[in-house]
Amino acid sequence: MKNAKPKREPAKTASPERFERQMRDLVNYNLDGILVVGLDGVTLFANPAACTLLNRPLASLLDVEIGLPLSGADYTEIEIRHPDGSLATVEMRVHSIEWEGQPAWLADLRDITERRQAQEALRASEEKMRSIFRAAPTGIGVVCNRVLMDVNHRICEMTGYAKEELIGQSARILYPTQEDFDFVGREKYRQIAGAGTGQVETRWRKKDGAVIDILLASTPIDNKDLSKGVTFTALDITERKLAEDALRKSEERHRQISTLMSDYVYYGVAFPDGSTETQWISGAFERITGYTKEEVNQLQGGYSSLVFPEDLQEVIRQYPNLIKNGTLTVEYRLRCKNGEIRWMLDYIQYVK
Template sequence: MTKTPIQILYVDDEPALLEIGRLFLEKSGDITVETALSAPEAIRLLSDHAVDAIVSDYQMPGMDGIALLKHLRSGGERTPFIIFTGKGREDVVIEALNNGADFYLQKGGYPKALFAELSHMIWHSVKQRQAEMELTKSEERFRHGERVLQSMLNATPAGVGLLKDRVFQRVNRSLCTITGYSEEELIGKDPRMLYPDEGEYLRIAEELYQQIGERGLGIAETRSRKKDGSEIIVILSLCPFNSDTMADGITATIIDITESRRAEEALQKSEKNFRELVTMGPFTCTISDVDGRYTFVNQKFEELAGYTSSEAIGKRPDELGFITNESYQEIISQLRRTAIIDGVESEITIKDGSTRSVLISSRYIHQGEKPQIITAIIDITERKQAEAELQGAHEELKSQDEELRMQYDALAQIQTEWESTFNTISDWVSLITPDGEILQTNKAIEPLLGVPADEVPGRKCFELVHGTACPIPECPLQRMMVSRRQEISVIPKQNGTGWLEVTLDPVMNPNKEIVRAVHIVRDITETMRTQKALENAKKKLNLLNYVTFNDLQNMILTISGYQQVVREMLPEHPVLPMITKQEEILQKVGHSLKFAQSYQGLGLKPAIWQNVRHIFLMAISHLDFLRIRHTIRFDNLEVFSDPLFEQVFVILADNTLTHGASAENVVLTSITNEDSITILYEDDGIGIPDEIKDKVFLADFQKKKGVGLFFSREILEITGIAIRETGVYGEGARFEMTIPKGTWRYAGDGE
């Protein structure tokens, strides 16, 4: 039976590319190609007859490929659509896929391989569309099964949710009861809404996905947030519909164990507190029978008395010589009369023969049927010695009073000199309270805001800087009170003539409480103007680079296509060696263009603080990294780096997948040095030979394979981060990234 060819519509404003595309795609006889030089022409052709798939360039005059895609999808057209273009920016890929494109293919490389991949995408998308239509016809057969499944879900007391693409597709009544949400509030929502914070979500996701990868099922205990904001403790289990992939969907079950866990924790805490209080408490504790013989002594007793537990158990304190028999009889007599002794001062003799001053407190307790005596002993020897020393110090303080007065006069002179220096600072510097009240200011406010310095104390900082009666929404003072570290904001002047930079630094007391803040305001009008001019120049240069690159890419692809056609038409012609050299030159030109394209976005945006753990997890999500077990041995480490910092880990992870051979594990650790911190990325693959360890970061080395490690080094150097490879060849690769002091921190270290 003859296979019916697939009919496609190929849209591009370059006639040469349409001709080359038709030659390669129709060569096998499985595909027939109809072409259009613009999106409007394509729309007219589609109105006359249908095709099996559409291949369209992105950048076309009048109406681009994305606009054509939106037009067709808005009209209900579901024909497979493939974007085929030289524009390789991620935002174009995302926009295409978000608007219903089935595939995205970037022009470049050898035409034969390129159009072979395009042919494969066409076949795959057409078959997938046919399968979807077939699936629609068979949905009725599954409705009964759906009702049975819903009945089973509602019958179980455990909360059950079926997820796909990380959103709830179905939930049972128990899950609604446990979480407090209705079925309508859960369906279609991301389950992270049930987590108390993003950190707990990421921790549990990593733990469960690792378990699923090892044994097909993940079970963990976590915290969940209900609709009313309260938190509960649950046992969460995840099981994929298909053991080979999680893309088909996941069954999640939740069992609320809050009450049992709280009861268990309360019991454990009570037992632990009593055990620590008696055994490891800050005071000496003993338990005796009614005859005064020790049945228990804690560690502090051994430290104070010098007797071990085995030496003391079974003996009375007077038999040990710990106290005199007379003192012992007096204590026992009083206990028998009052059943309690509070803070009686006494002298004891320890094992080495020395004496100590102590306070003794005892009382009867009942444990089982036998009464016992519990005694607490507090050593006050040092306190009494300190009291004597304090008396001597009091006398000495009197003699130092005159000296302090002289020092006060000197301090007054220093204060005068300090105020003079303070007022010479060109920036407006003030000391303010946590609510914004100005306590002290220098005179730089007068030329900056035109307000006399002696009228500033007692006024609010936002009143002077912003001209408002209350803090603005993005007030740096309020952000500083939350972050507990320096906060900086750039704001326009009230009169609209320029810009101010406002810096807030916290001042903390010994209890790490913010009691004051240093408020600095600097006029950065000229700096901002220069920066905006530079940004505009960068944007124009980037646009010029993109247009030039796109045109050259299309030209290279067209020339390469014609060369391939000539090679097949003249397989034995003497001119073929010259064509081969031309192809090599074109390939080098293509690599140079791709290398230059990678630099378009480098350094265009300012550096920001980025969480290394989150950046690494986001990086590997772009790759097929499921076969690699990854371990991150630090939390909350943040690095001040270029926004392209994530691309560094994409490059390192791709290096493991591409060149790591048998690599199965990746470990991310950190080493804190005196003036820096080093992040280590290690895998257990083949590693890098010693003779090319330095060369892998060179531009000439990487041009043969893409920007690779050279680009990662360029990204890191923007913020002063150094990278090198120190692994042992045959044992694995080890990349060390050294971050200098001041450009790393742990989240929450506001102090």
């Protein structure tokens, strides 16, 4: 059998004395300041919270003009200067009442200084972020469910679209293919799920149809709720990619040339005792000598260990001329890996 809840006794009508005591407690313990002010501006009543808010004892408030703008709107915000010079922002609501048979004003006062300070700090922070958003040389935007919610001026410069043409559009408008769009969504959000942020290289298509290379980095506004939006930065790396591609092609051409040429070119460091450390050498060297660069550097003395000792001494003897003139032409015999002896004509250039 379930426990029956006891029936609540009907509230008894409070005696006048008890009712007055309850009303007095409601006013005295209210956290808002309460003032009753006559139509002549003289204070008729003030609760403890009003004394605290105005930073004045009760005796200094009663029967004196309070100086508050009580007429007019029933709601206003005012600043109150305390005796110590500090300012408090107060929310005041005013109602007309009857007090001891005479018309009067009832003023409810609430200190909102901290709330106003927090709002001002938030406003200043938001203005600062808007300034960065507008002035940043990098493209910055916000997407929600991959729909463009905001973009800065740099995004418009990069893509050729006006801001109004992008806001509210799917980010698909920026990608040359569905495959590019899908890859970014899949890879970026995979990284975000694992590390809280994502970065990927992709391609965007400008309004005029030109395709540019983009380094895209994204971070959620709230890691726990992606529906609140994702902030992204976009850096145009087209020139960098072109330079990297040109360098790669140049290195490949030089590699092919160095492999096919009958002579070989090397770069390294020579020490006073004649030992060397080869840092780079063309492909023809291995074909001629049978040694790789790594094998030569493992030999005691390095490249110089392949040179006949008496020839090496002659090369070392001419080091001062190399340092003085910057170049040196010498002949020497080189022992190949298979034991074959070859005469080499070496054009050496000194690099500081």
